[in-house]
Amino acid sequence: MIINSIKPHIIPDRLIYTRGDTSKIFSTKTGMQLGYIKTQKKLIADNDFYPNYQGADSLYIKYLEVFAFVRRQGVGSELIKFAKNLSRKMGAEGRLHCIAWNFEHPGNPPHKFYRVNGFTTTDPNVNESIDFAIKHDIPIHPKLTQGTPMYLKNFWTK
Ligand SMILES: CC(C)(COP(=O)(O)OP(=O)(O)OC[C@H]1O[C@@H](n2cnc3c(N)ncnc32)[C@H](O)[C@@H]1OP(=O)(O)O)[C@@H](O)C(=O)NCCC(=O)NCCS
Numbered sequence: 648m649i650i651n652s653i654k655p656h657i658i659p660d661r662l663i664y665t666r667g668d669t670s671k672i673f674s675t676k677t678g679m680q681l682g683y684i685k686t687q688k689k690l691i692a693d694n695d696f697y698p699n700y701q702g703a704d705s706l707y708i709k710y711l712e713v714f715a716f717v718r719r720q721g722v723g724s725e726l727i728k729f730a731k732n733l734s735r736k737m738g739a740e741g742r743l744h745c746i747a748w749n750f751e752h753p754g755n756p757p758h759k760f761y762r763v764n765g766f767t768t769t770d771p772n773v774n775e776s777i778d779f780a781i782k783h784d785i786p787i788h789p790k791l792t793q794g795t796p797m798y799l800k801n802f803w804t805k
Pocket residue numbers: 710711712713714717718719720721722723724725745746747748749750751755756757759760761763764
């Protein structure tokens with residue numbers, strides 16, 4: 648038996664496990680769950696999302712949550728990347744859409760997070776307002792906090 652020829656495998660820091668519409672992300676170091684994303688393939692039939700792709704499929708992000716103890720460590724972005732691949736696998740070409748809204752703290756919405764991850768809205772003024780808030784590190788305008796339709800712009804890129 649030549650044990651020396653066995654190559655070590657590199658285990659990623661995080662693993663995602665999908666069951667039904669829910670994909671949960673775990674730390675392989677601690678075994679703890681870090682968050683989850685719930686998605687559903689939907690036909691785009693609403694000009695708030697992908698105005699040039701009406702009638703096409705897109706993966707709708709029903710819920711996305713990263714648990715508070717592990718926020719701002721790239722977990723949410725990893726779930727978005729995962730969802731983009733899932734969208735491809737499900738025949739939606741990488742399209743993703745959502746209503747940006749924080750069910751926990753409506754005053755602290757995820758617009759900046761989605762924008763940084765390549766999401767847009769159909770309204771240039773709204774995009775500008777979010778970009779301004781990112782640039783100047785100020786809160787999102789209160790009128791957007793009740794929910795903003797957003798979708799992944801360059802969904803065809805790797
Ligand atoms: C929104 C949420 C999913 C982000 O998850 P996360 O793992 O913390 O996000 P990431 O670490 O991948 O963030 C990537 C980038 O997005 C931006 N970002 C994320 N959260 C932000 C915040 N609260 N304020 C400003 N920018 C933020 C930052 O640019 C960040 O990069 P940086 O940390 O290097 O500055 C998480 O805060 C959350 O679960 N919030 C409560 C539930 C919620 O609002 N869900 C969305 C429902 S539509």
